[in-house]
Amino acid sequence: MKKLVLLFLSLGLAFSFGAESVPAKQILPKKVAKKQSVRPVQEKSKKAAGKFATRCNEDLNQVKSTIPVTSYLANVTWAEAEARAKQLERFEQEMPKSDMLPYFAEACSLYVELLKLYTETDRIEKNTEAAIQERQTVMEEIEKTQNAIAVLRKDSLSALQNDLLAAKNQTLETQEEMKEREAHANAKQDSLLKASKEREATLLAQASAREDSLLRASKERESELEKALAEERAKAEARQKEAKSKLNELQSKLIQVTQDARGIILSMSDILFDVNKASLKQDLKTSLAKVAGILSVYQELNVLVEGHTDNTGSEKHNMKLSEQRAKNVMDFLVSQGIDASRLTSKGYGMTRPVGDNKTKDGRQKNRRVDLVIQDKVLLGK
Numbered sequence: 001m002k003k004l005v006l007l008f009l010s011l012g013l014a015f016s017f018g019a020e021s022v023p024a025k026q027i028l029p030k031k032v033a034k035k036q037s038v039r040p041v042q043e044k045s046k047k048a049a050g051k052f053a054t055r056c057n058e059d060l061n062q063v064k065s066t067i068p069v070t071s072y073l074a075n076v077t078w079a080e081a082e083a084r085a086k087q088l089e090r091f092e093q094e095m096p097k098s099d100m101l102p103y104f105a106e107a108c109s110l111y112v113e114l115l116k117l118y119t120e121t122d123r124i125e126k127n128t129e130a131a132i133q134e135r136q137t138v139m140e141e142i143e144k145t146q147n148a149i150a151v152l153r154k155d156s157l158s159a160l161q162n163d164l165l166a167a168k169n170q171t172l173e174t175q176e177e178m179k180e181r182e183a184h185a186n187a188k189q190d191s192l193l194k195a196s197k198e199r200e201a202t203l204l205a206q207a208s209a210r211e212d213s214l215l216r217a218s219k220e221r222e223s224e225l226e227k228a229l230a231e232e233r234a235k236a237e238a239r240q241k242e243a244k245s246k247l248n249e250l251q252s253k254l255i256q257v258t259q260d261a262r263g264i265i266l267s268m269s270d271i272l273f274d275v276n277k278a279s280l281k282q283d284l285k286t287s288l289a290k291v292a293g294i295l296s297v298y299q300e301l302n303v304l305v306e307g308h309t310d311n312t313g314s315e316k317h318n319m320k321l322s323e324q325r326a327k328n329v330m331d332f333l334v335s336q337g338i339d340a341s342r343l344t345s346k347g348y349g350m351t352r353p354v355g356d357n358k359t360k361d362g363r364q365k366n367r368r369v370d371l372v373i374q375d376k377v378l379l380g381k
Contacts, residue, residue, distance in 0.1 A: 050093065052092050052101045052105040053089035055105060056105060056109075057085055063119070067119060070122070074118035074122070077299075080111070081115065121228065124225055125225075127221060128222070128225050131214075131221045134214060135215070139211075141207070148203075149199070149204075156193070156195075156196050159192070233378065236378050239300060240263065240373075240374065242298075243294055243373065244257070247294060247373070250290060250291070262372050263372055263373050265371070265372055265373075266371040267369075268284065268287070268369045269364070270367035270368060273369075276321070278321060278324035278327075278328050279328070291333070295333070295373075298375075300375050301375055302342045302374060303330075304372040305344065305369065305370075306346055306347075306352075306369065306372060307322030307323055307347040308352055308353075308354075308367070308370065311350045312363065319350075321347075321349075323347025324347070326345040326347050329369055329371070330343045350366070353366045
């Protein structure tokens with residue numbers, strides 16, 4: 001898993017700062033770099049895809065037909081993988097001898113494995129739904145069987161009563177004949193009741209056996225699904241732990257990295273903002289760009305951006321300032337390529353202090369912007 005994360009990080013960073021980050025002046029002579037900058041790109045675009053890009057596209061095409069159309073994550077991952085494959089093709093055309101190409105190709109293979117995992121998860125969910133539907137069908141069959149037993153019992157008793165009534169109406173027959181007929185009727189009643197009970201017992205035994213079999217199968221499938229979900233949660237916890245180890249590199253006097261029940265907390269001092277304003281300083285932008293790079297590797301992580309102030313000034317002013325700072329941080333992350341659907345911003349003003357507002361040090365701790373980062377799989381448990 002650690003290797004997977006490192007390769008995804010390498011892929012994200014390399015594709016972000018790959019061939020496009022090489023200045024034209026380093027490729028062309030100084031006198032002709034500006035004039036000839038268009039023509040080499042046009043010539044390279046005519047070349048066929050290299051072996052790494054070709055292999056990546058072939059692997060993606062093999063799994064494309066198996067991607068479930070109803071899975072949002074699978075389709076988003078496919079779109080990302082397709083975009084990465086195109087970037088790999090351009091990068092290989094511009095830098096065919098780069099030592100990074102094998103790592104990018106291995107990252108493409110990891111995208112393929114991730115798409116296969118989404119396909120298998122979709123298959124398990126569909127099988128579970130089919131098992132539930134099958135169990136419902138069996139319950140309906142049991143109900144029909146019970147109704148049939150009730151009708152059979154009613155019909156048997158009705159026939160017996162008719163026989164007894166007919167025997168009593170034979171007033172012209174001798175007492176001996178009446179006794180014989182009564183005995184015959186009793187024997188028939190016993191036979192019918194016995195047959196009815198045997199039939200009922202047989203049907204109930206068959207229905208019970210069928211229900212037990214389906215229940216066992218359903219429990220086995222539910223157990224498999226719970227195991228798969230537990231594995232997903234374990235992977236999510238591992239991803240969050242690995243992400244925190246990378247975010248710990250941003251630890252400084254101005255940025256504190258902690259963790260609580262909500263997830264990983266990046267607390268940024270208001271020194272990283274202009275005084276009493278919501279605009280971001282360059283140091284904060286640099287740190288946020290690194291955070292965006294980590295988030296681009298861990299696509300499962302969502303972020304809540306929280307703005308906080310001390311009690312200096314009016315409540316209305318502090319609330320507006322905290323909201324604007326949180327929104328500006330979120331907008332900057334979006335500008336760095338993070339999907340807005342993964343981000344949420346909220347201002348709390350002076351309502352959630354972590355220090356004593358009566359002291360200078362306490363007020364400085366309260367003036368902050370927190371990034372609350374948590375894996376979306378853990379959010380859904």
